Structures are given as C-alpha cells and as structure tokens.
Amino acid sequence: MEKPKIIIELKDLEKKKARLEELIMHYDRMSQSVPGPNYDREVVDGTRNNEAPFVKWVYKKIEAEEVLEDVLVKIDEKMRELDDELDAIDDEMAMVIRYRYILKECWDDIAKHMNYAVSTVYRLHAKGLEMLKKTGDANEL
Template sequence: MKVKEYLGQAYRLDQRINSDIEELGKLREMSSSISSPTWEERVQTSRNTDAPFVRSVFKIMELEDKINAEIDNLVELKKQIRTVIDEVANTDERMVLRYRYIHNLTWEQIGDELHADRTTVYRWHNSAINHVTMPENPIKI
C-alpha cells in the first residue's frame, strides 16, 4: 500500500459512514410512516404475525451496529495516521498532512489556513509524502 492510499483511507471511511447515516435516517423515516393498504386479493399460506415496522426496526439496529463498528475503525485509523504524521519533521509539511488527511480540508482551505498559495501547498504535500514512514502494521479499510 502506498502512502497516499493509506492516508486517504480515513476520508473514504468517513464518506461511507456519512452515507450509512443518511441511509439510517431514511430507514427511520420509513419505519415511522404508515403504509397504504392493498386492495388486491392476497393468498398467503403462512401468516406473518409481526407488526409491519418490526423488519424496519431490525434493519435499523443492524445498520446502527455497522455504523458504530465503522466509527470505531475510523477512530483507530485516524489515531494511527496522527502518529505517522507527527513523525514528519517539517512543521509545514506536517500541517498540510494533518489538514488534508485528518480534517479533510480542500487544497484551497489548506492554503488559507497556512497562508500559502496552492502550488506551495502542493510542494509541501509532495515533500511530506516522501518523508512519511509507513507503520509496520497499517490499518487497511
């Protein structure tokens, strides 16, 4: 695994968590809505005695467990990434990596924070990537 791939995992995992949270909101909305009655004839050999919202509640619980596990992974990954970034000697390079991979800022936002233009931020970033030492057991998402 290359350095950029390793550092970029936190952003992707964060996006996946946000997507799951959005899906959870939709499931909660669906579970509390009233379904319309069907007027067509249904033949059913075995009757389901559970209330209609029970399946939705189980799906919500499963998704909440998945989100909690992903959040735990994200916390551990960011902790490891912070340790890796803190080993970079140059302060500007370290701050570019921190803003980019911990705080998920855009290049323009990083430039504003560090009072530097985009090319300087790119230069610091490329130099920082060369100075990063990968951990022995990197977390892979």
C-alpha cells in the same frame, strides 16, 4: 502520485460512514411511514405475520447503527495511526496533511491558515505524502 495506504483506508472508511448514515436515515423514514393496503395480492392461508410493518425497519436501523459504531471506532484508530505517522515527518508537511485529511479542509482554507500560496500547499502536500509513504513502508517491514 499514489497516496499512502493509511490515507486510502481512511477515505474508504469515510465513504462507508457516509453510506451507513444515509441508510440509517432511510430506515428511519421507512419506520415512520405507514404502508397502504395491498388489494391486488392473493390471500394465502398460512401463518400470519402479527408484527407491525415498521418493526423490520426499526431492526434494520438498529443493525446499521451498530455497524456505524464499528466504523467510527475504526476511523478513530486510523486517525490516531495517521497522526502518529505524521510525527515522523517535517512539521509543515504534516500540518498540510492534518488540515487536509484529519480536519477535512479545502486547499484554499489550508493556504489561508498557513499563510502560503495554494501552489506551495500543493507542493508541501505532495512532499508530505511521499514522506508519509516512505515512513509507512518502513513501518510495514
């Protein structure tokens, strides 16, 4: 079963967000660490770098945070777009997809919330994705 384009894009943005958050944490750790002396490199005359060693990590962290803000805005736009498309399909199917992709619930929790068996949730999910794909294809025309 192929997922609708909007859900694939949303998952890609979520992965990018997670990678950026890890990168920001790494840059933060590096900016707070003190590098040890390097005795084995050759001393070369030339312009000396007078910046503290942690400054480059602070700059990288700031750049990554700006990119993360852009990704968060895109995620918010995609969530709204998905929510608008879900209004066009059956309420039960839309609810399963909202629980799964917007609220990030697992299958068992969705079944508990809706008082259905997990197999029913799977079936509603598959039908909902199919309907969502049809509405998405119709919107692209």
